[in-house]
Amino acid sequence: MMDDDSLDFLDEDDTETGPVRAWKILIVDDDPDIHDVTELALTGLEFNGRGLQFLHAYSGQEARDVIAAQPDIALVLLDVVMESDHAGLDVVEYVRNVLGNRFIRIILRTGQPGQAPEIEVITRYDINDYKHKTELTRQRLFTTIYTGLSAYRDLMALDANRRGLEKVIDASARIFELQSLERFAQGVIEQLCALLFLEDDAVMLHASSMAAADCEPALRILAGSGRFQSLVGSDASEALDADTLSKIHKARDEGRLIFQSHQIAAVQSAAADQGSFVVYVESDTPLEEAAQRLVEMFCRNVSIAWRNLRSMNRNQTDAGDAG
Structure with missing residues (x-):
């Protein structure tokens, strides 16, 4: 003793x-090319010794189904305009208010900023970042993902x-x-x-x-x-x-x-x-x-x-x- x-x-x-679990990243966009480009841009990114696992959804409804089935998703890159002009915003409402998931980091991406004014979206919806697709270079996308995963890790640790x-x-x-x-x-x-x-x-x-x-x-x-x-x-x-x-x-x-x-x-x-x-x-x-x-x-x-x-x-x- x-x-x-x-x-x-x-x-x-x-x-x-043992095997290292990857951070789950959900890409939500109705354009398949956006999925391919995003995954390619993030290839090789690691955070806290763990790589990324990419999940895909091509509509707001698909996104809701995936997030409901896998509550351990760390971050979602979410298109605003898909099957409707506010499909992405409807996903945010569902995740935060129906599922009650306050941990997942939600990054809104839009190629049509006029459809969802940035100031209104940020003040009304519980999102963690708002990006125009044209400004998300590979370096900025790396920074966005890294920052989002850091916040998710800290929130999960506190909980x-x-x-x-x-x-x-x-x-x-x-x-x-x-x-x-x-x-x-x-x-x-x-x-x-x-x-x-x-x-x-x-x-x-x-x-x-x-x-x-x-x-x-x-x-x-x-x-x-x-x-x-x-x-x-x-x-x-x-x-x-x-x-x-x-x-x-x-x-x-x-x-x-x-x-x-x-x-x-x-x-x-x-x-x-x-x-x-x-x-x-x-x-x-x-x-x-x-x-x-x-x-x-x-x-x-x-x-x-x-x-x-x-x-x-x-x-x-x-x-x-x-x-």
Whole structure:
């Protein structure tokens, strides 16, 4: 077991990572040539270590169907005039007011600016940019997409952080309920992923303080996201792959935070009679030094909260046994 002041990083030369998800970009225009030119102009663009996946719609109705079916679209390049003079504006109304999607970045494009006056559109509709097709050179299109994706990433991270914080607060309020530790664990990994702009996989494991001869203590998965979500409640030694387990065991055995190119295995301890827990995260991109320090500070604070939760649960159990 390690104390709260002994967190450390151990660099490893491990660069293996899973498939990287692309940012979804929806191109909406009734002119097929616009789709081809736009996709060609954006070829090779990456943001935050992730490329682009292009989706296509050729009418306002098609756009509504695609966005409703795929709510994780990050940005839409939306023509104003298609099957009607206001088809694009109708899509904006549908996305914002019917679907309630406030995250997707909407860039209006028009080849007929007189059909939809810029000032009126910007003040009336919840759009994020308004461009004339003639002004969107390759360089300006790059800038527009990059800025839009940056805003989308930040909004999604803030929302994930809010949802994670709600779970932690709820766990504190419901501390005497059976699932409080599990809910707290789920909130922790959601906040950590949001903190680092991670949208991939994280798992929190609980290592019991009881050991049997010639065998490892049991590891039970308390919370998970991404590829670990379906494993909650399972024995980690049976549910996790050998590579993931090796990183987790290394963190627990050495009592330190293991940072590798795309993975984090953070071990935190409570008092000797309260066990320890491990947080394991897989990211799309390597973490910079500043992000590593952020993980360290986050884990220190989480350790204190975890110890308090465990103490309160133990006190409740003791009180129940005495009664």
